[in-house]
Each structure stands twice: as C-alpha cells, then as structure tokens.
Amino acid sequence: MNTTLTFAHNIVYRILNIAVVYAIVAVFSRQAGVEGYGILSLMIVNATFFNLVSGFGADAGITYHSAKNTQLQLEKIVPLIFIIVALQLLILVGTESMYHWITGQNLVFKNASRIYWWIGLLLVSGISLTEKYTALFNGHHLFVLYGRIVFFTNFAIFLILSGFLLFHPLYNSAILIFLYALLYLFQSFVLMFLFHRRVKNSWKFPRVNRQDLKIFLSFSIIALVTNLIQFLCYRMDYWFVEYFRGEKELGWYAFASRLAQAFWMLPVLFAGILFAQVARKKEAYNTEEMLLFMRIFFCINIAAGIFSFLFLPFVIDFIFGDIYNESVLPFRILLPGVILFCNTTILAAYFAGKNFLRINLAGSAICFVSILAADLLLIPRFGMQGAAVASSLGYSLSSIFSVIVYCRQTGTPVGHLFYPRGDDWKNLRSAFNKLF
Numbered sequence: 001m002n003t004t005l006t007f008a009h010n011i012v013y014r015i016l017n018i019a020v021v022y023a024i025v026a027v028f029s030r031q032a033g034v035e036g037y038g039i040l041s042l043m044i045v046n047a048t049f050f051n052l053v054s055g056f057g058a059d060a061g062i063t064y065h066s067a068k069n070t071q072l073q074l075e076k077i078v079p080l081i082f083i084i085v086a087l088q089l090l091i092l093v094g095t096e097s098m099y100h101w102i103t104g105q106n107l108v109f110k111n112a113s114r115i116y117w118w119i120g121l122l123l124v125s126g127i128s129l130t131e132k133y134t135a136l137f138n139g140h141h142l143f144v145l146y147g148r149i150v151f152f153t154n155f156a157i158f159l160i161l162s163g164f165l166l167f168h169p170l171y172n173s174a175i176l177i178f179l180y181a182l183l184y185l186f187q188s189f190v191l192m193f194l195f196h197r198r199v200k201n202s203w204k205f206p207r208v209n210r211q212d213l214k215i216f217l218s219f220s221i222i223a224l225v226t227n228l229i230q231f232l233c234y235r236m237d238y239w240f241v242e243y244f245r246g247e248k249e250l251g252w253y254a255f256a257s258r259l260a261q262a263f264w265m266l267p268v269l270f271a272g273i274l275f276a277q278v279a280r281k282k283e284a285y286n287t288e289e290m291l292l293f294m295r296i297f298f299c300i301n302i303a304a305g306i307f308s309f310l311f312l313p314f315v316i317d318f319i320f321g322d323i324y325n326e327s328v329l330p331f332r333i334l335l336p337g338v339i340l341f342c343n344t345t346i347l348a349a350y351f352a353g354k355n356f357l358r359i360n361l362a363g364s365a366i367c368f369v370s371i372l373a374a375d376l377l378l379i380p381r382f383g384m385q386g387a388a389v390a391s392s393l394g395y396s397l398s399s400i401f402s403v404i405v406y407c408r409q410t411g412t413p414v415g416h417l418f419y420p421r422g423d424d425w426k427n428l429r430s431a432f433n434k435l436f
Helices: 003-054 058-068 074-103 114-139 143-167 173-198 210-245 247-284 287-319 322-353 357-382 384-410 424-435
Strands: none
Touching: 003 074, 003 114, 003 143, 003 173, 003 210, 003 247, 003 322, 058 114, 058 247, 074 114, 114 143, 114 173, 114 247, 143 173, 210 247, 210 357, 210 384, 247 287, 247 322, 247 384, 287 322, 322 357, 322 384, 357 384
C-alpha cells in the first residue's frame, strides 16, 4: 500500500468531516447555548475517560494485531471486542449504581437526573464501539472506507439537528444532548455493520482462551497507560475549568480547544495510517516518506496558525455568533503548543508501530506532569486562559522530548523534521498528480 496515495485519498473526507463536525457544533450551540455545549463537552470527556480506563487499551491492541497479522486473528479479535464492551457496560452500571446510592449523584453522567443516566449510557456505548471498530478499520487498512462512513453519518446527524433547529428547536439541553448521544450510537452501529459486510467471515465467534488474552493484553496494557495519561493531558483541564469557573466558561474553553485541535487533523490522519504500516513492516519501513509529511504539515500549520491568529474573531462572529468571542484568547494561547505537538503525534505512531511504547509513555508522563502542575497553579486565578497556557506548555515539552529521542535513535538532524527541503513540494505534487 502506498502511504502517500492512501493519505491523499483520505484528506478530502477528513476535511469534509471536520467541516461537518463544526457545523454540528454550530447547530447544537444555537439551541443549547454555551452552557449546554459545556455540559455535553464534559459528559463526552467523562465517558471517554471511562472508556479508556475500562477498555484495557483495546483500541491500540486491535489495530496492532490486525495490522501485524499476529497469532491473534480477526475471528478472535471480534469476540474480544464484544466481551470488553459488555464488561465495560457492566462496570459502568455497577459503578454508577453504587456511587448514586452513596452520594445521590451520578459519577459519569453529570447529575442525578434520570435522563442524564441514559445519556451517559448511550455515550459510553457509542464511544466504546466506535473506537474499537475504528481500530479494526485502521488495522485492515480500510482508511478510505472509514472516512466515507464517518463523513456521511456525521452529515446525517447535521441534517437531523438542523431540521430540529429550523422546525422544532430543542432548547432543553437534556433532550438535545440525549438526541446527540443517540445519533452517535447510531454512527457506531453503521461502522460495525459496514465493516462486517466488507470483511468476509468476520462474524465468526470461536472460543477465546487464556493464551489469546495474554497475546492481546501484552501490547494493550502499556498502550492503556500511555493513552490514559495522554487523554488526561488533553482533557483534565476541562474538569478544573468546570470546577473553578463553571459550565459557561468551560463551554468557551471547550470550543477554543476544539478549534485549536483542528490543526491535528492531518497529522492524526497520517499517524493512523503510519501506525498500521510500521507495525506491518517494522525495520523495512522507509522513514523518508514520514519525514516528508512531517515537514509539510509543520509548514502548513504555521501558515494556518498565523491566518487563524489574525482572522479567527471575524470567522467566529460570522459562523457561530458573538457568544463565542471569549474563546478567541484561549485559542491564540493554545496555538504554539498545538502546532509543535503535530510532529509528536506522528512520532508517537512510529514508536508504537515499532513497539517502543515506553518512549510514548515517558513523553506522555512529561506532558501530564507539566500540565497538571500548571493547571493547579494557573486555573484558579486565570481560568480558561490559565488552562490554555498550561496545555500549550505541556504539549511543547512533550514535543521536545519526542523529537530529541527520535533524532538520537536514528541520527536524523532536527531540521529534517521541521524545515522543508528543496524537493519536498515536488514529491508531494507528484503524488497528488498520480492520484488525480
């Protein structure tokens, strides 16, 4: 599989999908307001965190074993997926029931209202299934099919929410969030159905023995710890902002964070392809193509960052309304760290494909400790601006660590990861010419 051409096929769908996701945010916010969007963002963070903790690192393990074609074949991976999802839901129900019995509140589901309990259950189910089947698509190199499915299902979600906005607005946040969670679960079912339709004989359910679990968990456990720490780096500031400043300021900060992380769109897309490729080829993988894309992404994001820094206030006011003007300053503060972290995303996929998971773990730990310390120091006094400073600092320190380790291991000059070379644009243009 040609990585360049595969990536090129995915760019169009990823860009379209990002546009639709922001359109969904706009339509949702018009009905629920900043506070409602803050509640949804916090619930998604809680549900995603629970999925990471209770999922045993399954997502990374699924992609790795599928791509590498280890002893753990697909007919054993699919039953493991459903076993893990069932265990997650049992743990969720048990944990929430006990916590509610002791405190009268819900742990993951925001508050004691019954509708939020169902919302949380739908969110966890949808997130768990979606991430595991995303891993299956990546492991089987079905990147283009996955991009199409996600785009069209997100577009359907956008049309449904737009229909309510135009003809019957849902200004009740709880009902609107419930609808969103239900539609997200629908998307996971579509992914599941179309994967099994595409991959023949994937519905077999042979018995999974102890050796299968050992093979699966040998990769997944370290990946679990790394992903859990990295998730906290991305999202623990949401909890601190909500605790110290409330849901409205959280809504502004969550919006700024979502905008800033759009800069990771291309690197994350490439990293998903790279992980599967390196896991399959190991030492035979040619890193020149990886370095080419790293340099290209860095240049594109620098240009986009300058443009966004200058013109974002006008874009937000025109598309989302002046209710999100408070998100501009946190976005600007996040930019340096977010842009620098793009290369780290790609290097982390390379290290994971080589099974050098301890390097990723160390980088995530550096990011986590620095963000946690800065969050506790800055958020109580400066709110969402302090959270943005903390995240930007943590991303930068983690990036410096990853770059230093990679350059020392491979003998690659640091400049080869950032500064474009004379034939970079020519090689990229040649790849796209082949595609079109």
